[in-house]
Amino acid sequence: MTEIIRTEALKKSYANGKPVLDGIDIRVGAGERIALIGSNGAGKSTLLKCLIGHTPFCSGEVATLGETFRASPSKTQLHRIRQRVGFVFQNHGLVRRQSVLTNVVQGRLGLAGGWGAWHQAIAPQDIREQAMEALAQVKLTAKARSRADELSGGQAQRVAIARALIRQPALMIADEPAASLDPIAGRDVMEVFSDLVRTKGITLVFTTHDMDHAVSFADRVIALKGGQVWIDLPASEVRRDGVDGVFHA
Ligand SMILES: Nc1ncnc2c1ncn2[C@@H]1O[C@H](COP(=O)(O)OP(=O)(O)OP(=O)(O)O)[C@@H](O)[C@H]1O
Numbered sequence: 001m002t003e004i005i006r007t008e009a010l011k012k013s014y015a016n017g018k019p020v021l022d023g024i025d026i027r028v029g030a031g032e033r034i035a036l037i038g039s040n041g042a043g044k045s046t047l048l049k050c051l052i053g054h055t056p057f058c059s060g061e062v063a064t065l066g067e068t069f070r071a072s073p074s075k076t077q078l079h080r081i082r083q084r085v086g087f088v089f090q091n092h093g094l095v096r097r098q099s100v101l102t103n104v105v106q107g108r109l110g111l112a113g114g115w116g117a118w119h120q121a122i123a124p125q126d127i128r129e130q131a132m133e134a135l136a137q138v139k140l141t142a143k144a145r146s147r148a149d150e151l152s153g154g155q156a157q158r159v160a161i162a163r164a165l166i167r168q169p170a171l172m173i174a175d176e177p178a179a180s181l182d183p184i185a186g187r188d189v190m191e192v193f194s195d196l197v198r199t200k201g202i203t204l205v206f207t208t209h210d211m212d213h214a215v216s217f218a219d220r221v222i223a224l225k226g227g228q229v230w231i232d233l234p235a236s237e238v239r240r241d242g243v244d245g246v247f248h249a
């Protein structure tokens with residue numbers, strides 16, 4: 001299986017702090033869906049940031065999408081990584097006063113850059129079609145012309161997923177994608193998200209505090225504790241009583 005992510009002895013501390021990541025070794029293969037769990041402050045977001053070169057680390061090595069680096073990727077590596085990674089965050093980050101379609105188009109145009117491109121009205125026809133297709137995949141075609149601030153939280157998060165998908169990423173990084181949603185909307189978003197990445201063969205790494213989401217929507221669960229990998233198991237082998245320790249000191 002093609003390796004999408006590899007870390008070796010990855011260590012990271014912030015200024016004047018104790019190590020947040022203290023020797024992380026993980027491997028993620030193409031098409032795998034990984035749930036990253038751990039208590040508040042366990043280092044989940046920090047690990048995601050190290051993987052994509054968003055924050056420098058102290059020692060060890062990271063290889064993401066074939067780009068191998070220590071501390072930080074080079075500018076060229078960072079550019080190549082960003083081209084192939086889609087992001088979804090807890091707060092959808094949509095432009096509230098713009099239409100749903102414009103928000104999705106921006107995900108695509110962000111790649112090419114250029115000021116003139118940042119509006120649906122002047123986006124080339126094929127990009128608008130791609131955006132409509134991405135909206136269909138998250139089952140929101142009917143909302144294409146609505147303003148983003150008219151959507152429910154769950155709908156907005158599905159638009160954020162469409163905006164990431166239109167970039168045709170090889171890897172999707174999602175930091176607590178369902179954390180600000182109610183339980184029903186949260187499951188709904190995770191179901192759509194997880195199904196889509198599986199169908200498209202996209203690798204997914206998402207963080208969550210919800211064990212049901214971890215075991216239902218991932219193939220593998222990785223738990224961080226004390227700066228180290230505490231559990232790394234197929235989701236089908238994760239037992240609730242076994243993970244309790246992850247969240248306790
Ligand atoms: N930019 C920063 N500067 C200094 N310390 C930081 C910074 N970002 C994170 N930290 C610290 O690093 C530790 C790990 O934080 P991180 O956000 O990676 O954890 P997390 O597992 O994602 O937590 P949560 O579940 O609460 O989101 C915490 O103690 C946090 O305070």
